[in-house]
Amino acid sequence: MNCKLFLLAAAGLLCVSVAQYCTEPPYKTRPNFTPAYCNYRLSFKDRVKDLLSRLTLEEKISQLGNSASAIDRLGIPGYQWWSEGLHGVAVSPGLHLGGNLTCTTSFPQIITTASSFNKSLFYEIGEAVSTEARGFADNGQGGLTYFTPNINIVRDPRWGRGQETAGEDPYLTSQYAVNLVRGAQGNDSEYKKIIATCKHFAAYDLESYINGDVRDSFNAEVTKQDLEETYFPAFRSCVTAGGVGSIMCSYNSVNGVPSCVDGVFNNKIARNKWKFDGYLVSDCGAIDDVMNKHHYTSTPTDTVAAGLKGGTDLNCGSFYQTHAMDAFLNGSITEVDIDRAVGRLFTARMRLGLFDLPKYQPYSYFNTDVVNTKQHQDLALQAARESIVLLQNNGKLPLSYEDHHKIAVVGPNILANVTMQGISQVIAPYLISPVDGFKSKGLHVTYSLGCDVKCIVTDGFHDAFKLVKDAKAVVAVMGLDQGIERETVDREDIFLPGLQDKFLLGLRDTLTNLQSPVPLIVVIMSGSSVDLSESKSLADAILWVGYPGQSGGQAIAEVIYGEVNPSGRLPLTFYPGEYIDLVAYRHMSMREPPGRTYRFYTENPVFPFGHGLSYTTFELSWTNKMNNVTEIVISDSVDINIDFDITVVNTGYLSGAVSVLGYVSSNIPDAPLRELFDFDKVFIDKYESKKISLFATNDAFTTVDEKGRRNILPGEYDIAIENLSHKIIIKNN
Ligand SMILES: *[C@@H]1O[C@H](CO)[C@@H](O)[C@H](O)[C@H]1NC(C)=O
Numbered sequence: 247m248n249c250k251l252f253l254l255a256a257a258g259l260l261c262v263s264v265a266q267y268c269t270e271p272p273y274k275t276r277p278n279f280t281p282a283y284c285n286y287r288l289s290f291k292d293r294v295k296d297l298l299s300r301l302t303l304e305e306k307i308s309q310l311g312n313s314a315s316a317i318d319r320l321g322i323p324g325y326q327w328w329s330e331g332l333h334g335v336a337v338s339p340g341l342h343l344g345g346n347l348t349c350t351t352s353f354p355q356i357i358t359t360a361s362s363f364n365k366s367l368f369y370e371i372g373e374a375v376s377t378e379a380r381g382f383a384d385n386g387q388g389g390l391t392y393f394t395p396n397i398n399i400v401r402d403p404r405w406g407r408g409q410e411t412a413g414e415d416p417y418l419t420s421q422y423a424v425n426l427v428r429g430a431q432g433n434d435s436e437y438k439k440i441i442a443t444c445k446h447f448a449a450y451d452l453e454s455y456i457n458g459d460v461r462d463s464f465n466a467e468v469t470k471q472d473l474e475e476t477y478f479p480a481f482r483s484c485v486t487a488g489g490v491g492s493i494m495c496s497y498n499s500v501n502g503v504p505s506c507v508d509g510v511f512n513n514k515i516a517r518n519k520w521k522f523d524g525y526l527v528s529d530c531g532a533i534d535d536v537m538n539k540h541h542y543t544s545t546p547t548d549t550v551a552a553g554l555k556g557g558t559d560l561n562c563g564s565f566y567q568t569h570a571m572d573a574f575l576n577g578s579i580t581e582v583d584i585d586r587a588v589g590r591l592f593t594a595r596m597r598l599g600l601f602d603l604p605k606y607q608p609y610s611y612f613n614t615d616v617v618n619t620k621q622h623q624d625l626a627l628q629a630a631r632e633s634i635v636l637l638q639n640n641g642k643l644p645l646s647y648e649d650h651h652k653i654a655v656v657g658p659n660i661l662a663n664v665t666m667q668g669i670s671q672v673i674a675p676y677l678i679s680p681v682d683g684f685k686s687k688g689l690h691v692t693y694s695l696g697c698d699v700k701c702i703v704t705d706g707f708h709d710a711f712k713l714v715k716d717a718k719a720v721v722a723v724m725g726l727d728q729g730i731e732r733e734t735v736d737r738e739d740i741f742l743p744g745l746q747d748k749f750l751l752g753l754r755d756t757l758t759n760l761q762s763p764v765p766l767i768v769v770i771m772s773g774s775s776v777d778l779s780e781s782k783s784l785a786d787a788i789l790w791v792g793y794p795g796q797s798g799g800q801a802i803a804e805v806i807y808g809e810v811n812p813s814g815r816l817p818l819t820f821y822p823g824e825y826i827d828l829v830a831y832r833h834m835s836m837r838e839p840p841g842r843t844y845r846f847y848t849e850n851p852v853f854p855f856g857h858g859l860s861y862t863t864f865e866l867s868w869t870n871k872m873n874n875v876t877e878i879v880i881s882d883s884v885d886i887n888i889d890f891d892i893t894v895v896n897t898g899y900l901s902g903a904v905s906v907l908g909y910v911s912s913n914i915p916d917a918p919l920r921e922l923f924d925f926d927k928v929f930i931d932k933y934e935s936k937k938i939s940l941f942a943t944n945d946a947f948t949t950v951d952e953k954g955r956r957n958i959l960p961g962e963y964d965i966a967i968e969n970l971s972h973k974i975i976i977k978n979n
Pocket residue numbers: 346385614
């Protein structure tokens with residue numbers, strides 16, 4: 247195992263063990279003291295009320311930061327709220343590596359998993375990550391409150407954290423959020439396996455662009471229509487269908503109000519409208535930013551007041567802990583404001599079972615052997631296999647192990663290992679790079695980088711070009727890495743970096759001059775869209791692999807050699823490079839010409855959202871005979887639920903999986919060009935068929951007007967499920 251390599255990086259981080267706070271028998275922490283808050287027979291509400299009644303104001307305030315203090319007098323240990331688990335339990339203040347547990351499973355980066363368009367996979371990864379989280383927590387090496395998932399919408403391809411999200415589509419992102427959160431938090435009605443955090447609320451998708459906008463001071467100007475139609479839906483689903491236990495407010499302001507003090511977002515919309523009943527945590531340092539970056543408040547006490555009253559219960563940071571007493575003393579806040587926040591925080595800790603004996607709750611006690619199991623490693627591999635997107639194939643793929651036994655693997659990402667994990671580093675037991683992947687298949691592999699990812703100089707090109715002369719196939723692994731796109735770093739252009747296109751051109755020239763040219767396969771690693779126009783004209787086949795996690799190299803080799811039939815679809819529009827000159831980075835508008843994302847972009851993309859090829863062919867037909875048109879008459883309380891039953895036949899010579907995507911478009915003025923309303927994925931053996939169903943409910947027919955109102959309006963709606971179509975006419979009664 248390789249994990250030790252990373253231990254240095256993790257050393258020095260705060261170690262907090264999760265202990266049971268009330269101990270047997272019968273819940274005594276000192277003689278003759280059997281408090282109600284320890285009584286598991288009482289409701290969490292009554293127990294929290296009892297606990298609050300025992301705490302001093304200082305003790306309460308000490309709970310308002312991510313490093314919550316111990317209350318020794320009552321036997322309550324400290325708690326570290328900050329744990330990270332975007333695509334596997336990752337290094338964070340809440341994680342203590344180096345005890346019995348030193349490794350975790352590294353699933354693909356989220357943008358990659360999203361490409362699988364497989365709802366069950368989202369759920370199973372959530373379940374696996376929370377099982378590993380429990381393995382750490384229950385053995386004293388971690389917390390139970392995870393700052394995941396990131397469900398912001400990728401509005402602009404420059405964004406460095408686009409890779410952490412499920413892409414540009416509100417419906418796909420909602421499905422990702424709901425399934426991930428359900429898998430992670432468990433399905434018990436009282437207790438939670440872990441608490442997930444839907445972040446960053448709201449309209450956050452900018453790090454540090456060249457013109458000086460940085461996320462901490464950025465004021466996103468967003469219309470009511472865009473909020474309701476694009477930026478809110480995944481959060482609404484995360485709360486209403488996912489039942490998430492926590493929301494994180496974002497660094498940026500929206501229309502002049504920093505998100506963490508926005509009572510309309512946090513109290514009126516999330517809590518009152520969506521019925522969010524968990525705790526709201528600030529992004530780390532975001533409360534400080536309210537005063538020091540946004541200058542929305544001018545004193546610490548006013549800032550604390552704005553935060554607590556604006557709905558942020560927990561401050562990742564120590565601003566509340568430092569200044570809340572002053573705010574109380576001069577009357578900016580009352581004890582009620584503090585109790586509300588502290589009450590929500592202790593309710594969360596109780597829901598996690600921290601005050602109860604293992605025998606009274608469903609999610610304790612996990613052994614250390616649940617971490618990094620063979621089953622989880624297999625799931626990481628399956629996720630990578632299912633998510634690779636075949637963008638182009640001029641008939642040269644799949645390669646054959648016999649005919650293409652000797653291959654040249656070239657390009658800056660051929661040895662990518664840590665790069666394959668993307669942001670949020672997980673301490674994986676092994677990382678299979680592309681070169682390792684090909685070697686593991688017993689192939690004769692020669693390899694040469696050509697250049698590094700930035701690809702500034704051509705010195706290494708010649709070595710790489712030389713190798714391809716003796717090979718039966720050439721795989722060029724190109725793309726980006728965390729040096730180009732990551733948290734705090736946005737891209738300045740959306741082409742392949744530096745001279746990478748020139749490298750591909752050189753490869754193509756070298757091959758063209760050979761007596762019998764061999765296939766050139768281009769593999770792109772990146773967390774967001776790249777202009778691949780040049781690759782498109784030079785390559786025989788192109789794969790987009792995102793950042794495919796610990797087993798990425800193996801999955802890439804298996805797809806190229808046809809052991810795995812590719813089934814990923816793009817969760818993003820791949821725009822031409824000039825696109826970013828046409829859309830101002832700080833403009834949040836989705837409709838401003840030429841429009842953002844497939845829902846509004848009116849020009850030709852290099853590769854569209856939803857694009858993805860297979861080695862086999864699928865044919866779709868309606869399972870039951872359908873009229874071409876359905877009429878629906880709506881009244882005030884319309885409840886639409888149309889079931890589209892489809893038979894999918896695998897008509898090719900290879901078995902494979904297919905994601906079937908259903909879109910709706912309409913003649914309502916100002917409506918998006920088209921929108922995904924449902925999808926399903928099935929595996930079908932060659933020459934076999936399967937039946938699936940897609941569902942169109944009220945949401946599919948809802949349009950959002952300029953005032954942000956959601957309506958189902960009379961009009962004509964076109965349903966497109968791959969190449970099947972159906973018209974729905976909605977009429978007023
Ligand atoms: C941790 O490892 C030690 C030594 O191998 C062992 O005695 C102990 O039981 C382990 N603890 C857990 C929680 O697995």
